Amino acid sequence: MLIGIVGKPSTGKSSLFNALTHGHAAVASYPFTTIDPNKGVAFVRVHCACAELGVTCKPRFGSCTNGVRLVPINVVDVAGLVEGAHEGRGKGNQFLNDLNAADALVCVADAAGATDDGGNACAPGTHDAVRDVQMIEREIDYWIMDVLKRNLAKAKGKSFDDFAQLLSGIRVSRDLLKHCATELSFSENTAEWKTEAHLLELARALRRRTKPIVIAANKIDLPAAEEGVEKLAREFEGRDVVPVAADAELALQRAREKGWIEYDSAAEKPDIRVLVPDLDERLQHALTKIDESVIRKWGGTGVQRLLETVVFKTLGFIVVFPVEDEKHYADHFGNALPDAVLLPKGSTPLQLAEAIHTDLAKHLLYAINARSKMRLAHDYVLQNGDVIKIVSTK
Numbered sequence: 001m002l003i004g005i006v007g008k009p010s011t012g013k014s015s016l017f018n019a020l021t022h023g024h025a026a027v028a029s030y031p032f033t034t035i036d037p038n039k040g041v042a043f044v045r046v047h048c049a050c051a052e053l054g055v056t057c058k059p060r061f062g063s064c065t066n067g068v069r070l071v072p073i074n075v076v077d078v079a080g081l082v083e084g085a086h087e088g089r090g091k092g093n094q095f096l097n098d099l100n101a102a103d104a105l106v107c108v109a110d111a112a113g114a115t116d117d118g119g120n121a122c123a124p125g126t127h128d129a130v131r132d133v134q135m136i137e138r139e140i141d142y143w144i145m146d147v148l149k150r151n152l153a154k155a156k157g158k159s160f161d162d163f164a165q166l167l168s169g170i171r172v173s174r175d176l177l178k179h180c181a182t183e184l185s186f187s188e189n190t191a192e193w194k195t196e197a198h199l200l201e202l203a204r205a206l207r208r209r210t211k212p213i214v215i216a217a218n219k220i221d222l223p224a225a226e227e228g229v230e231k232l233a234r235e236f237e238g239r240d241v242v243p244v245a246a247d248a249e250l251a252l253q254r255a256r257e258k259g260w261i262e263y264d265s266a267a268e269k270p271d272i273r274v275l276v277p278d279l280d281e282r283l284q285h286a287l288t289k290i291d292e293s294v295i296r297k298w299g300g301t302g303v304q305r306l307l308e309t310v311v312f313k314t315l316g317f318i319v320v321f322p323v324e325d326e327k328h329y330a331d332h333f334g335n336a337l338p339d340a341v342l343l344p345k346g347s348t349p350l351q352l353a354e355a356i357h358t359d360l361a362k363h364l365l366y367a368i369n370a371r372s373k374m375r376l377a378h379d380y381v382l383q384n385g386d387v388i389k390i391v392s393t394k
């Protein structure tokens with residue numbers, strides 16, 4: 001699973017990346033601080049099957065505490081996009097190729113309206129973040145259109161299926177391409193796909209299905225953010241818009257690392273507890289400000305909420321625990337529940353096998369529900385929390 005962070009320069013993409021991954025990507029108030037992508041790992045929480053099955057799990061990745069399992073998610077933070085990026089403005093749009101494999105995108109917007117078109121600071125409330133999100137979506141459409149154009153040139157004289165094959169890198173399957181092309185009344189003859197406006201429409205349809213975008217309404221600690229968040233939620237009704245304070249989350253994480261405070265970013269109702277009686281006055285003041293303007297006002301920094309919204313709400317993923325030894329719910333070394341795999345709702349045992357290893361999928365015989373020890377039908381729809389043994393000829 002890969003989530004890409006996009007947005008206009010200086011909206012706080014790298015700050016969010018650091019807050020999600022405990023990373024150290026460069027953050028600064030001038031545009032294009034990030035040029036090369038930052039890659040890291042964040043964690044979502046799922047309910048682990050260990051408690052109910054009475055086993056002590058041994059996660060190969062992530063960890064498990066009191067039945068709350070942390071499952072890793074790859075995150076990539078890229079350079080800022082500006083209007084006209086597809087024509088080479090700013091840093092262009094080629095760097096978006098790092099997002100080819102992304103399952104979803106987070107578009108970071110400055111909800112306080114304190115960042116202008118070029119990514120320079122302006123007075124809060126003077127810039128419209130809605131326009132920024134629309135611009136980012138347009139630029140991503142142009143990027144996908146460029147991929148389509150490049151591959152149409154390569155596919156000259158070849159079949160529809162051959163062309164579709166070339167798009168697998170951007171997670172477009174043959175069926176999806178066919179579906180979108182039919183919806184837009186495109187013929188199967190790709191040589192006829194010529195007009196720019198049509199290709200852009202196709203790019204938009206593919207983007208909506210392959211790269212769902214969640215809006216991170218960042219900088220909620222600033223004045224004017226409330227109106228900004230409301231406006232984003234109104235304009236993008238039906239989409240996921242999550243209020244976020246990336247900077248505040250980072251500050252709290254760092255204060256916690258120093259042992260100054262107790263703070264759980266994932267708590268339902270987070271609370272800041274100062275552990276040091278004689279904390280520096282400036283620090284105390286900064287913490288009080290975060291407490292008032294973010295934690296009490298918004299119910300938290302929104303960083304963990306954002307990640308879990310993307311994975312479980314927008315993408316609607318479930319977690320499944322594959323095992324090799326269904327009796328002990330373990331791998332062949334005896335490690336209980338070693339893996340937790342995130343899969344789209346509606347996945348079957350074949351898709352679970354594919355997520356583990358292509359060879360396992362190729363040689364799949366059947367799957368067993370480790371709880372009931374019953375063999376599952378090929379079209380069984382995996383349920384959240386299932387513990388599954390895949391039986392293959394290999």
Ligand SMILES: Nc1nc2c(ncn2[C@@H]2O[C@H](COP(=O)(O)OP(=O)(O)OP(=O)(O)O)[C@@H](O)[C@H]2O)c(=O)[nH]1
Binds near residue numbers: 011221
């Ligand atoms: N007030 C406030 N400032 C923030 C927040 N998040 C980030 N910032 C500030 O916004 C500025 C830009 O942050 P970055 O994380 O470097 O932004 P970016 O989007 O990665 O910028 P580029 O890499 O240049 O595109 C920095 O001064 C951050 O401290 C926030 O939640 N609130």
Ligand SMILES: [Mg+2]
Binds near residue numbers: 013
């Ligand atoms: Mg950056």
